[in-house]
Amino acid sequence: MGIRENMEAVRSRIDGYARKSGREPADVRLIAVSKTRTPQEINEAISAGATDIGENKVQEIVDKYDAVLPVSWHMIGHLQRNKVKYIIDKVKMIHSVDSFRLAEEIDRRAAQHGISMDVLIQVNAAGEERKFGVGRDETEALLREILDKCENIRVRGFMSVAPAAEDPEEVRVYFRQVKAIFDALQTCTHERLDLRFLSMGMSHDFGAAILEGANMVRIGTAIFGARDYT
Numbered sequence: 001m002g003i004r005e006n007m008e009a010v011r012s013r014i015d016g017y018a019r020k021s022g023r024e025p026a027d028v029r030l031i032a033v034s035k036t037r038t039p040q041e042i043n044e045a046i047s048a049g050a051t052d053i054g055e056n057k058v059q060e061i062v063d064k065y066d067a068v069l070p071v072s073w074h075m076i077g078h079l080q081r082n083k084v085k086y087i088i089d090k091v092k093m094i095h096s097v098d099s100f101r102l103a104e105e106i107d108r109r110a111a112q113h114g115i116s117m118d119v120l121i122q123v124n125a126a127g128e129e130r131k132f133g134v135g136r137d138e139t140e141a142l143l144r145e146i147l148d149k150c151e152n153i154r155v156r157g158f159m160s161v162a163p164a165a166e167d168p169e170e171v172r173v174y175f176r177q178v179k180a181i182f183d184a185l186q187t188c189t190h191e192r193l194d195l196r197f198l199s200m201g202m203s204h205d206f207g208a209a210i211l212e213g214a215n216m217v218r219i220g221t222a223i224f225g226a227r228d229y230t
């Protein structure tokens with residue numbers, strides 16, 4: 001199957017899970033994750049309806065940006081502070097804020113460009129050592145510190161990557177825990193807080209994520225095929 005067929009198949013599966021979880025298809029946003037893919041492939045996905053593109057490396061965004069049709073870019077991977085300046089004027093949202101020092105740098109660069117950057121706080125729900133993200137019990141403190149001190153950042157929600165599991169049912173608990181944080185913090189009000197997005201779910205586990213409340217899914221393999229890193 002080609003990218004167009006894959007896009008349609010993925011979108012219809014998302015729609016099914018959205019309905020199953022009592023929401024409308026339009027309530028779940030698809031981020032097409034294009035790491036290792038060419039601008040041509042990305043443009044094919046855009047022609048097939050992709051409105052949001054996700055990359056996990058700064059270099060890939062910079063390299064592809066000019067060759068890709070107008071679209072919303074999302075930085076979904078670990079972001080080093082010294083690279084924020086390369087993408088601050090290119091991305092619509094940064095999903096991977098996991099420290100105050102990173103937030104500070106995003107804030108500083110956003111100020112230089114006269115913009116406000118939308119971010120998600122990345123939560124390491126399972127507390128895995130090799131994964132980025134703040135622990136569940138550190139999430140609220142980071143959120144409050146960003147709101148207090150970063151005037152050019154708007155916090156829009158949370159992102160999480162579940163542990164790899166054969167059976168996505170095994171990781172539903174982690175999606176549920178991040179959703180619980182998202183729900184609990186809805187009572188927090190601040191002019192730079194607009195908690196709307198829960199970015200959870202990848203090719204192998206997006207169904208479970210949507211059923212647990214995700215409203216942004218980041219899907220690469222199911223759209224573009226298996227990645228070849230060789």
Ligand SMILES: *Cc1c(COP(=O)(O)O)cnc(C)c1O
Binds near residue numbers: 161
């Ligand atoms: C690669 C990647 C995805 C997409 O993974 P697939 O399994 O290819 O769907 C989602 N989120 C992040 C952070 C990624 O790096």
